[in-house]
Amino acid sequence: MKILKTEHHQVNSEMSYNIPDEDIKNEFGSLERFREIISHQTASLNDNPKGDKPSDEEVDKFYEFMNGGTYDYERYDDFWTDRKGGYEVSWEIKED
Numbered sequence: 641m642k643i644l645k646t647e648h649h650q651v652n653s654e655m656s657y658n659i660p661d662e663d664i665k666n667e668f669g670s671l672e673r674f675r676e677i678i679s680h681q682t683a684s685l686n687d688n689p690k691g692d693k694p695s696d697e698e699v700d701k702f703y704e705f706m707n708g709g710t711y712d713y714e715r716y717d718d719f720w721t722d723r724k725g726g727y728e729v730s731w732e733i734k735e736d
Contacts (some may be wrong), residue, residue, distance in 0.1 A: 641733060642734040643731065643732070643734065644731070644732045645729060645730075645731055646729065647722075647727055647728075647729050648727055648728040648729070648730070649719045649722055649727050650720065650721045651718060651719045652717075652718045652720060653718075654716045654717075655714070655715050656714045656715075656716070657706070657711050659711050667701065667705055668701070668705075675690065676690050677694045677698055677699070677702050679691065680699075
């Protein structure tokens with residue numbers, strides 16, 4: 641009998657980039673402006689964004705720059721539901 645166990649997890653994924661400062665300056669004008677743009681992109685409600693709110697064009701440029709595939713990253717996945725329990729499991733019989 642073939643049995644399928646499916647675990648339903650939630651995961652936090654961290655991607656660590658190492659981007660040359662010169663590339664950031666060339667694209668955004670300065671490291672400081674890049675930091676300001678990033679500070680407005682956070683998902684946390686407790687963070688305090690720095691500097692002027694980025695324009696729609698700056699936000700688009702930021703996401704294109706970061707997600708364009710130019711820079712490699714190291715990825716770490718934390719399946720926190722696996723560590724703490726609290727995930728759902730389903731079972732199913734698969735007929736051969």
